[in-house]
Amino acid sequence: MGADALLKLHHLHLELPDGTALLEDVSLTVRRGDALGVVGESGSGKSLTAMSVMGLLPGLKASGSIGFEARELLGMKDREWRRLRGAGMAMIFQDPMTAFLPVRSIGAQIDEQIRLHERVSRREARARTVALLGRMGVPDPEAAAKRYPHQLSGGLRQRAMIAMALSCGPALLIADEPTTALDVTVQAQILTLLCEIRDSGAGVMLITHDMGVVAQTCTHVAVVYSGLVVEQGPVAAVMARPLHPYTQALLEAIPPLDGPRPDALPSIPGRPPAPDARPEGCVFAPRCRFVRPDCAVRPALREPEEGRRVACVLYDA
Amino acid sequence: MTILLEAKNLSKQYRLSHGQTLRAVSDVSLVVHRGEALALVGESGCGKSTLGRTLIGLGAPSSGDVFFEGERISGLSDRALRRWRPRMQMVFQDSSSTFNPRRTIGETLAEPMRIHGRTGIAERIAALLEQVGLSSSVLSRYPHEFSGGQRQRLNIARALMLGPDLLVADEPTSALDVSVQAQIVNLLRELRNSLGVACVFISHDLAVVRQMADRIAVMYLGRIVEEGDVLAVLQAPAHPYTRALLNAVPRPDRPLPPPLKGDVPSPIHPPQGCAFHTRCPLAQPRCAQERPEPHRIVEGRTVACHYPLL
Numbered sequence: 165m166g167a168d169a170l171l172k173l174h175h176l177h178l179e180l181p182d183g184t185a186l187l188e189d190v191s192l193t194v195r196r197g198d199a200l201g202v203v204g205e206s207g208s209g210k211s212l213t214a215m216s217v218m219g220l221l222p223g224l225k226a227s228g229s230i231g232f233e234a235r236e237l238l239g240m241k242d243r244e245w246r247r248l249r250g251a252g253m254a255m256i257f258q259d260p261m262t263a264f265l266p267v268r269s270i271g272a273q274i275d276e277q278i279r280l281h282e283r284v285s286r287r288e289a290r291a292r293t294v295a296l297l298g299r300m301g302v303p304d305p306e307a308a309a310k311r312y313p314h315q316l317s318g319g320l321r322q323r324a325m326i327a328m329a330l331s332c333g334p335a336l337l338i339a340d341e342p343t344t345a346l347d348v349t350v351q352a353q354i355l356t357l358l359c360e361i362r363d364s365g366a367g368v369m370l371i372t373h374d375m376g377v378v379a380q381t382c383t384h385v386a387v388v389y390s391g392l393v394v395e396q397g398p399v400a401a402v403m404a405r406p407l408h409p410y411t412q413a414l415l416e417a418i419p420p421l422d423g424p425r426p427d428a429l430p431s432i433p434g435r436p437p438a439p440d441a442r443p444e445g446c447v448f449a450p451r452c453r454f455v456r457p458d459c460a461v462r463p464a465l466r467e468p469e470e471g472r473r474v475a476c477v478l479y480d481a
Numbered sequence: 482m483t484i485l486l487e488a489k490n491l492s493k494q495y496r497l498s499h500g501q502t503l504r505a506v507s508d509v510s511l512v513v514h515r516g517e518a519l520a521l522v523g524e525s526g527c528g529k530s531t532l533g534r535t536l537i538g539l540g541a542p543s544s545g546d547v548f549f550e551g552e553r554i555s556g557l558s559d560r561a562l563r564r565w566r567p568r569m570q571m572v573f574q575d576s577s578s579t580f581n582p583r584r585t586i587g588e589t590l591a592e593p594m595r596i597h598g599r600t601g602i603a604e605r606i607a608a609l610l611e612q613v614g615l616s617s618s619v620l621s622r623y624p625h626e627f628s629g630g631q632r633q634r635l636n637i638a639r640a641l642m643l644g645p646d647l648l649v650a651d652e653p654t655s656a657l658d659v660s661v662q663a664q665i666v667n668l669l670r671e672l673r674n675s676l677g678v679a680c681v682f683i684s685h686d687l688a689v690v691r692q693m694a695d696r697i698a699v700m701y702l703g704r705i706v707e708e709g710d711v712l713a714v715l716q717a718p719a720h721p722y723t724r725a726l727l728n729a730v731p732r733p734d735r736p737l738p739p740p741l742k743g744d745v746p747s748p749i750h751p752p753q754g755c756a757f758h759t760r761c762p763l764a765q766p767r768c769a770q771e772r773p774e775p776h777r778i779v780e781g782r783t784v785a786c787h788y789p790l791l
Contacts, residue, residue, distance in 0.1 A: 205658035205659065205660065206658055303743075317744045318525075319744055320744070347524035347525055347685065347745070348524070348685065348726060348729040348730055349524065349725060349726065349729045349740060349741045350524075350744065351729065351731070352728075352729040352731070352737055352740035352741070353740045353741075353742075355731065355737060356737065356739075356740055373658060373659065374731065375659075375733055376730065376731030376732050376733060377731045379731065379732065379733040379734075380731040380732075380736070380737045403733040403734075413660065414659060414660065415733070417659045417660050417662070417663040418659060418688060419663075419666065419688040419689055419691060419692040420688065420691075421687060421688050421691060421715065421727070421730060421732065422715070422716065425691065425692065425712065426692075427670075428667045428670070428671075429663040429666055429667055429692060430663065431660055431661075431663035431664040431667060432660035432663075433664075435628055435630065435660075435661065
């Protein structure tokens with residue numbers, strides 16, 4: 165991968181103390197100015213991947229490697245993590261209502277983050293907070309900074325959350341379902357904002373279940389299923405011609421917004437396996453329409469085409 | 482087509498402290514024909530859930546009337562409404578909170594029929610479980626033992642126990658993953674075809690609505706701004722808000738057009754004139770002064786806008 169790789173997960177493996185594997189062999193790269201969409205259904209491990217990059221998973225056993233800029237993050241001390249979070253990488257969550265402290269104004273919370281990482285006066289910190297809120301499209305940012313989380317609408321709260329995440333100029337922004345709790349018209353505003361952040365040179369990792377959201381904001385996509393990456397590649401190529409049967413089924417299951425209306429939507433029978441009940445072979449095999457005998461062996465992630473990877477026996481040479 | 486349910490000038494207000502009033506639903510008139518599926522769509526706080534509940538007598542309207550098969554059911558006492566309840570049932574969004582966690586599925590499914598003194602409960606349960614694609618082994622199990630998709634199937638089975646003519650489904654698929662959502666969307670369509678039950682779907686997801694409904698009513702701040710055939714409306718919206726809503730859906734095949742500015746105004750202080758004029762890209766001075774009334778622009782399409790797109 166190029167020298168501009170900002171974040172590089174290499175064979176990341178995450179397990180519970182009892183040995184149940186939650187993530188198996190996850191390899192991903194986020195470059196500066198790129199946005200990587202990590203897509204999957206509930207329980208697929210997409211949020212776990214994000215949390216492990218932020219070092220927010222005490223008690224889980226991790227192996228493999230998480231490379232950020234030129235450092236290895238796995239095995240880092242708490243103190244080093246704290247310096248990195250906020251200044252090097254920052255995360256925004258689905259529900260900004262629970263991510264903000266309800267009893268302090270949002271301005272005070274953003275000021276605090278700035279002053280934690282940099283030696284600046286209260287006045288300077290507040291000036292930066294107000295400027296950031298303004299850049300995020302919050303109307304009347306000075307007044308907004310004095311308000312409490314519950315006094316803002318969902319969309320404004322999410323903007324404030326993004327302002328807080330960007331307050332120390334992180335190189336990597338991780339967004340975990342940032343628009344799932346928002347209405348579509350507000351979601352469109354936040355996605356536009358994420359695109360601007362990406363274009364300004366930051367790396368973005370967007371965790372979502374919505375293929376449409378990925379298509380709108382990301383340059384690359386990784387599809388996760390039951391703790392494994394089953395396909396990755398450039399967004400346009402994957403959307404136009406998905407390789408893995410799971411990606412294909414996921415895209416087909418979205419009801420169309422124009423053209424003829426199908427009598428029945430193609431759906432995927434069954435549901436994903438629990439982490440302690442994963443099949444030995446391909447994890448998607450029990451629900452796959454192309455299943456065949458050699459699926460009993462776990463397929464490796466291969467590169468059948470330049471820049472695209474897929475873990476499926478259909479693409480074994 | 483015969484009219485099953487009709488709402489005339491329905492309004493629902495809530496009194497808040499400090500003498501403020503929240504107008505959740507304002508002056509809504511609509512009809513649901515027998516066997517038809519009508520979708521109520523809009524963003525959070527537009528009044529779609531309140532309207533859905535008011536239609537079937539879960540909460541009395543502040544003004545206006547609801548007629549079921551021509552008989553007025555709004556303003557009836559709870560006791561008088563009880564006769565109508567089996568005819569209209571509700572499916573809620575979050576299947577995990579609508580089941581009593583300490584009761585088996587069998588007990589929960591039997592309850593509506595027991596309350597209404599019906600017989601043949603076991604046969605009815607067996608028939609419905611088959612229709613929603615579950616086996617009778619579920620009866621002795623508890624709600625937490627099921628996945629979200631299975632629980633939503635049970636939720637639908639329960640609503641159908643009494644053989645209703647009308648089902649009001651409030652966001653029946655929005656808590657589900659895409660692949661499971663497709664299963665439930667298909668199931669609801671099949672059931673509608675086989676049972677002929679009319680449905681009111683409340684949803685914010687236009688793609689799901691297009692798949693499930695015959696007609697669509699788009700709501701903004703408590704009022705219906707556009708209504709018509711679902712395919713026609715989504716093909717060529719006449720109200721600027723409908724178009725904005727449709728444009729905002731992220732899709733794999735086209736870039737996002739510039740989003741609408743601002744947030745939905747508060748229903749406590751709705752704007753004068755057309756409620757949408759504060760965000761409308763096409764607003765004219767007249768829009769801030771005068772509220773547009775719903776009017777028919779072509780056959781089967783009504784829109785509340787001074788300058789419709791059609």
